[in-house]
Amino acid sequence: ETGVTQSPTHLIKTRGQQVTLRCSSQSGHNTVSWYQQALGQGPQFIFQYYREEENGRGNFPPRFSGLQFPNYSSELNVNALELDDSALYLCASSLAPVGPNEQFFGPGTRLTVL
Amino acid sequence: GENVEQHPSTLSVQEGDSAVIKCTYSDSASNYFPWYKQELGKRPQLIIDIRSNVGEKKDQRIAVTLNKTAKHFSLHITETQPEDSAVYFCAASPGNQFYFGTGTSLTVIP
Numbered sequence: 001e002t003g004v005t006q007s008p009t010h011l012i013k014t015r016g017q018q019v020t021l022r023c024s025s026q027s028g029h030n031t032v033s034w035y036q037q038a039l040g041q042g043p044q045f046i047f048q049y050y051r052e053e054e055n056g057r058g059n060f061p062p063r064f065s066g067l068q069f070p071n072y073s074s075e076l077n078v079n080a081l082e083l084d085d086s087a088l089y090l091c092a093s094s095l096a097p098v099g100p101n102e103q104f105f106g107p108g109t110r111l112t113v114l
Numbered sequence: 115g116e117n118v119e120q121h122p123s124t125l126s127v128q129e130g131d132s133a134v135i136k137c138t139y140s141d142s143a144s145n146y147f148p149w150y151k152q153e154l155g156k157r158p159q160l161i162i163d164i165r166s167n168v169g170e171k172k173d174q175r176i177a178v179t180l181n182k183t184a185k186h187f188s189l190h191i192t193e194t195q196p197e198d199s200a201v202y203f204c205a206a207s208p209g210n211q212f213y214f215g216t217g218t219s220l221t222v223i224p
Contacts (some may be wrong), residue, residue: 104160
């Protein structure tokens with residue numbers, strides 16, 4: 001078990017709603033990255049948080065936002081949900097934001113937008 | 115940004131045979147190349163990784179090779195077993211983010 005946890009496991013929302021997903025990093029890890037994995041695709045980088053600051057962002061619109069807390073847990077918020085937001089959302093924690101550092105993935109949150 | 119391409123998208127092998135999955139990347143700044151195995155409904159699990167100062171790395175039946183000049187890296191699985199059946203993802207990292215390939219669905223036929 002890697003120690004990274006996510007909640008909730010599954011979530012169903014309707015278009016236009018807002019959603020908050022949560023991630024607890026592995027003990028000792030100060031960096032959390034969020035990924036969106038559509039069905040049959042590889043994970044796509046959304047953004048990364050390091051010491052409560054955003055530290056890099058992928059090609060996602062501003063309605064995808066995040067937070068990191070002093071205990072290094074993190075939230076992903078998505079506003080104005082669209083059907084294409086349906087995916088598995090993965091968070092991954094690592095020891096540091098730069099350099100060749102292994103990322104440990106959580107089990108993911110399956111979001112369905114109807 | 116970095117672009118990672120992965121081939122093949124599906125691969126079927128007989129139990130005991132070898133499997134090879136290939137990836138190319140575009141950003142010469144990438145210096146870390148992990149491989150993940152993802153079983154249906156599960157999280158990606160790191161199976162092996164290689165850093166840019168190394169050309170090859172082996173861990174029991176799994177090996178990875180890296181050619182920095184050509185910007186490609188490969189995963190080799192020998193003596194495949196049915197439990198190796200899963201989706202495998204390569205990734206390249208130029209710093210603070212991972213760029214993943216589109217995945218290879220490996221089926222090992224008993």
